[in-house]
Amino acid sequence: MALISCKDLAVGYDNAAVAENITFELNEGDYLVVIGENGSGKSTLIKTLCGLIKPVSGNVSYDDGLKKTCVGYLPQASEDQKDFPASVWEVVVSGCLSSCGLRPFYNKKEKALARENIEKMGLKGMEKRRFGELSGGQKQRVLLARALCATQKLLVLDEPVSGLDPKVTAETYEIVKRLNDEGVTVIMISHDLTSAVGYSDHVLVMDGTIRFCTTKEYLETFNLKEKYNG
Amino acid sequence: MGEFFGQITLYFQFPFVRYAFIVGVLISLCSSLLGVTLVLKRFSFIGDGLSHVAFGAMAVAAVTGLTNQMLIVLPVTVASAIILLKNGTRAKIKGDAAVAMISVSALAAGYLVMNLFPTSSNVSADVCTSLFGSISILTLTKMQVWLSAALSVAAVAVFVLFYNKIFAVTFDGNFASATGVNSGVYNLIIAVITAVVIVLAMNLVGSLLISALIIFPALSAMRVFGNFRAVTICSAILSVSCSALGILASILWGTPVGPTIVVADMAVFVAFYLAGSFKRVKIR
Numbered sequence: 001m002a003l004i005s006c007k008d009l010a011v012g013y014d015n016a017a018v019a020e021n022i023t024f025e026l027n028e029g030d031y032l033v034v035i036g037e038n039g040s041g042k043s044t045l046i047k048t049l050c051g052l053i054k055p056v057s058g059n060v061s062y063d064d065g066l067k068k069t070c071v072g073y074l075p076q077a078s079e080d081q082k083d084f085p086a087s088v089w090e091v092v093v094s095g096c097l098s099s100c101g102l103r104p105f106y107n108k109k110e111k112a113l114a115r116e117n118i119e120k121m122g123l124k125g126m127e128k129r130r131f132g133e134l135s136g137g138q139k140q141r142v143l144l145a146r147a148l149c150a151t152q153k154l155l156v157l158d159e160p161v162s163g164l165d166p167k168v169t170a171e172t173y174e175i176v177k178r179l180n181d182e183g184v185t186v187i188m189i190s191h192d193l194t195s196a197v198g199y200s201d202h203v204l205v206m207d208g209t210i211r212f213c214t215t216k217e218y219l220e221t222f223n224l225k226e227k228y229n230g
Numbered sequence: 231m232g233e234f235f236g237q238i239t240l241y242f243q244f245p246f247v248r249y250a251f252i253v254g255v256l257i258s259l260c261s262s263l264l265g266v267t268l269v270l271k272r273f274s275f276i277g278d279g280l281s282h283v284a285f286g287a288m289a290v291a292a293v294t295g296l297t298n299q300m301l302i303v304l305p306v307t308v309a310s311a312i313i314l315l316k317n318g319t320r321a322k323i324k325g326d327a328a329v330a331m332i333s334v335s336a337l338a339a340g341y342l343v344m345n346l347f348p349t350s351s352n353v354s355a356d357v358c359t360s361l362f363g364s365i366s367i368l369t370l371t372k373m374q375v376w377l378s379a380a381l382s383v384a385a386v387a388v389f390v391l392f393y394n395k396i397f398a399v400t401f402d403g404n405f406a407s408a409t410g411v412n413s414g415v416y417n418l419i420i421a422v423i424t425a426v427v428i429v430l431a432m433n434l435v436g437s438l439l440i441s442a443l444i445i446f447p448a449l450s451a452m453r454v455f456g457n458f459r460a461v462t463i464c465s466a467i468l469s470v471s472c473s474a475l476g477i478l479a480s481i482l483w484g485t486p487v488g489p490t491i492v493v494a495d496m497a498v499f500v501a502f503y504l505a506g507s508f509k510r511v512k513i514r
Contacts, residue, residue, distance in 0.1 A: 050408035073408035084270055086401055087457035094398040098409040104391045130456030150409040 002063065003028045003154065003185055004049065009058035011041055011048045017056045018044050024204060024212040028063075028153070031177075031186045033196050033215075036206030042189045043076065045206070046158050049187065072147030074140075074157040082132045088142050089127040092118055095149025110149075117145040121175070137168035144175065155179065157188040161196075173199055234482065241481050249370040250487065254473045256382040257431045258443050258491075262469030263389045264424050265448040266462050267400050272325050276314060277444040279333035280428045281437030283310045286340030293347040304429055310336075311425035315417055378430055385423050392416060397458050439488035443469060446495035453499075453506030472498055 002025040010017040019041030026032055034042050047053050049060060050073045072095070095117075096110035106114075118124060121141040126134075131142060140160055147155055157176065161169040169192070177199045180186045190196035197203060203218040205211040241247045261277070268276055287306040291299040314328055389396070398406040399416045407413045431440045447465035455461045476491030 047404070050404075052404055052407050071408050073405050075402065075404050078402075081401065083452070084401060085452050085456055085458055085461040086397070090397065090458050091401065094394065094401065094406075095409065097394060097398050097406065097411050100394070105394065128457070133456070146405070150405075156408070 002026060003030070004060065004062055006049075006060050007058055009045075009048070009060060010056040011044045011053070012056045013044070013053065015056055019206055019210065020056075022058070022204075022206075022210050022212075024202075026185060026187070026202070028185055029180070029183050030202055031180045031200045032188070032202040032204060033200040034187065034189045034204045034206065035191075035193055035197070040206040040208070042206055043158055046073075046156055046187070046189060050156055072149075072151035072155045074143050074147050074155065074160055076158045076162070084132055086131045087127065088118070088123060088129050088131055088134070089114070091131050091142050092123075092145045092149060095146035098150055114145075114149055117148045120148070121145040135168075136164045137171060140164070140168075140172055141175070144179075148179070152184065154185045154187070157186070159189050159191060161190070161192060170195070237482060238478060245372075246370065247481065249372070249375045251474070251477050253370055253375055253378045254435065254477050254487070254491070255470055256378050257427070257435060257440075258447075258469040258473035259466055260382050260385040260423075260427045261431060261440060261443040262447040262465045263386065263462065264420070264427060265444040265446075265469075266451070266458070266465055267396055267420060268424065268444055269448040269452075270400050271315075273315065273329065274445045275326065275329050275333070275441070276311070276424065277428055277441040278437060279314070279329040279336075280307055280311055280425060281432040281440050282333040282340070283307050283336040284429050284432045285437065286336035286343075289340035289343045293343055300429075304426070307429050308422055308425040311421040311428075312418060315421035315424070316414070381426060381430055385427060388419065388423060392419065393462075396420065401458075435491075436488050439491060442492040442495050443473070446492075446499050447472070450495075450499045450502040453502040454509065468498055469495075 005025040006022050009022040010020040011022065012018040018039075022045065024032075034045065036042050044053070048055050050071050093106055093111065093114040096106055096114060099110060100106065118127060121144055123138070123141055123145060126138070131139065134142065144155075155176070160176070161172050164172065173195065176186055176188065180199075186200075188196065188200070197215060197218065200215050203213055203215050205213075205218070242251075268274065284303050284307045287303040288299055291302040294302070296302060310332055314325070314332065395406075395411060395416050398411060399413045399420075403413045403417075428440055431443070435443075447469035448461070450468055451461040451464035455464055472494040473491050476494040477487060479485065479494070480487045480490040
């Protein structure tokens, strides 16, 4: 049984589809990169997968083990958070909310999980720093730590490297790859074709038409095209 | 100094002064807690907007001759708050524009209705009272004091119980929803408390003051502190102490209550602004 599968999915806002005929299946441990131009519906698809918006038609189904509460979502960086008074600790521990249910405060287990993920992302000693004053790469690691508090199964990343310099970009990819090697399924949107695709094992191309294939197949056709054009 | 205390003790023998003091402090506590969230959600002006809605509804209620105006005022204001806050960033008309629109239309409609069907001979004085609330805080009944006490307890309790959720929903609503937190419900809760606090505060202290009570303590605290908990606690303390000082000062010097409190909040903001810049210079 696939971890997550979409069949004839159409995504969009207010019943107007931005992208249609999306069909794919992901198994546990897969690494999917979603590529396509601006406005092709990548973010909309991701939001649909996370349950933030309803599909226009078709459906998304999850494996029983992966309830909706187990999606770790890494949204696009938002300017609003720049002057938000939130410490690194507060941001990371808020990832545990889903397991709290109606209980108003975090328990020891959740706090330990948050500490563990802070350490894992190399943020130890920065717990009291203000989130808004961190560098771009540090912010992404904080958000990754938060997403890991919410899930051990599926990470969904919306352009995690936009605005980062090449060195930090490579670091971020390495971290995501390491998590994927540990068994976390990854779905990532990227603009940065060459390096992002290199880490993945599946590619979803959204350029008007939707194409889902393995990275190997994608690279073969990509190289053919290059040759043809050159 | 002794003379000061003597005068204050003298004034505090009057029940209406005690009532004004208690209610003023309670309302500033509630509004400062909400203020942190509202300022961060870019809804600083919602206090002003909703109090104008309440004013418009009050005018309609007065004309229809209802004995209990709250029956109209509260539902209308709660509905407006929900419309404004529920959709957040996904709304078709964005926050500031929506607040401005609702605020201006309600104010205009209310004033129009009051003029077309005057219920008292001095319309502009009525308007002035509901906007600046300078007199109404001194004419509180015991019932109103209990009502605002109960409301404050409820607002503080909800805030403490849902503190972590309110943080998550304010900081990053999309992430919270993706992990299964029902952001809609918490936005609704925030909207309803906001509306109720504003309606009560509007009756008691006027619309000018309620806006100041919502924005100033939060902004002052955010100058100095970098985490949500410290900002929340600091803004509650600032708000309560500014209101207490403001009320005492207005008793001593006979100044209007609302504006005195606003001036106190403003002074604290300037002090915290300077302290904040000093702190940042030191870090660099």
